[in-house]
Amino acid sequence: MNSQQQLQLIDIYDIVYQPWWLSSTAKIGYTIFIFLLGVGVGYLIYKKTRKPLIIPYWQQALYAIAALEKEGYANGQQFYLRLTEIMKCYLQEKYGVALLDKTDTELLEILKATPAVPAHVFDTIKELFDGVIFIKFAHQEAAQERMESAVKKSRELIQSQLSDQPN
Numbered sequence: 001m002n003s004q005q006q007l008q009l010i011d012i013y014d015i016v017y018q019p020w021w022l023s024s025t026a027k028i029g030y031t032i033f034i035f036l037l038g039v040g041v042g043y044l045i046y047k048k049t050r051k052p053l054i055i056p057y058w059q060q061a062l063y064a065i066a067a068l069e070k071e072g073y074a075n076g077q078q079f080y081l082r083l084t085e086i087m088k089c090y091l092q093e094k095y096g097v098a099l100l101d102k103t104d105t106e107l108l109e110i111l112k113a114t115p116a117v118p119a120h121v122f123d124t125i126k127e128l129f130d131g132v133i134f135i136k137f138a139h140q141e142a143a144q145e146r147m148e149s150a151v152k153k154s155r156e157l158i159q160s161q162l163s164d165q166p167n
Helices: 024-049 057-071 076-095 104-113 119-129 131-137 140-164
Strands: none
Touching: 057 076, 057 140, 076 104, 076 119, 076 140, 104 119, 119 131, 119 140, 131 140
16 A cells, blocks of 8 residues: 555444434423323312312201211111211301300200390200100100101201301
8 A cells, every 4th residue: 555545534424323312202202291291280280279169068967967867767876966966067157156065955055045046946956956865765666756857857947047048
């Protein structure tokens, strides 16, 4: 070879290196990731801005009475325990007086002293709360009738008060 040989430029553009993060598969992955991220952010915004479904207290009481009725009347003491709890919650919300931590006797005294409670409501509540004593001494058929009557009276009391609800 000639020592004076001329240098030639050799074309090296046939070899192309493409990093994996620039491949078409990676671009599809980026697109899916961004889409899922957008869906996730949208879902979080939806959950934060969505208003919870608010069920009025009287409707909650009616639902609870229906559930109690559906459970049956097998255990009279448990039945009246749940019924008095439901009615305490209802009366507390209706009249704005703390009643949940009160005994039945204290509750009746508070209701009697509260001027916003009509006399017929007090009488109905007193009759319902006296049902526990009746159940202890009644035979099964009479107890069953008494519990059915208590459910009916509770429902009627709540429904009769709906016309007094402020809009």
